Amino acid sequence: MATGGWAMDVERQTAAVDSLREWSKWSIGLGFLSATGCVFVLQGGVPLLAQIFLVLAISAFAASVLCSILLLRVLATLVERLPVQDGQGSPGSIYQQQLLPGLTVARIAAAQLLFLMLGGASFLAWIVAPLF
Template sequence: MDQDTQKHAIDSLRDWSKWLIGVDFAAATGCVVVLQGGDPQGLARLFLVLAIAAFALSVLCAVILTRSLASVVERLPLTGAEGQPVSTSGYRIGAGVTIGGLASAQIVLMTLGGGLLIGWIVV
């Protein structure tokens, strides 16, 4: 994996995170509108509140990741202990958090929010 490959991976992940921010924000906004307008009760309300929280946390992960990727680009090429290029997903951005871990968290939270939204529809 050379510097160009690492840069391409970072650019692709940044584009994905920007797209995810838009989708999550729209979904959370829709949930808030339903929550305020329809005044759901009981389990339906819980599903909506949890969906909003999951979408918001996904946006937060995506924002942190997008910001972190900008500083990672400045450190290219990323190399391991032996000086060999390493995968960008394993790069630690702080407090033991890796790029891959943060990317996984944002998609898991988005999926959780979508599942909770479907749960609200079913209930």
């Protein structure tokens, strides 16, 4: 019976890795296309305030893509070590796996999403700024 419970935990860990991997792939595509669009707008010549917002958006989208690439690399390594266990030998969370002291999978995923949202907010600020 314990084997069945263990298998479910391994399945959940695998599902979590797969979900993060798929989201990271989408995030790379979205961030790359968004940054490329901002670069094209910026090259067309825009006022200084718009340039600031666009450069912020490009930087945030680029940071999001870099976080996504790092996360994909980490997840590839993590799959080799499944099932992940905590200090007591019971199944642990993949999100709490530390790469460096204080740097976990959860923090990389949070940074990825934060940079993507910051890029989107900067892009929206560029759109809305001329209205005021």
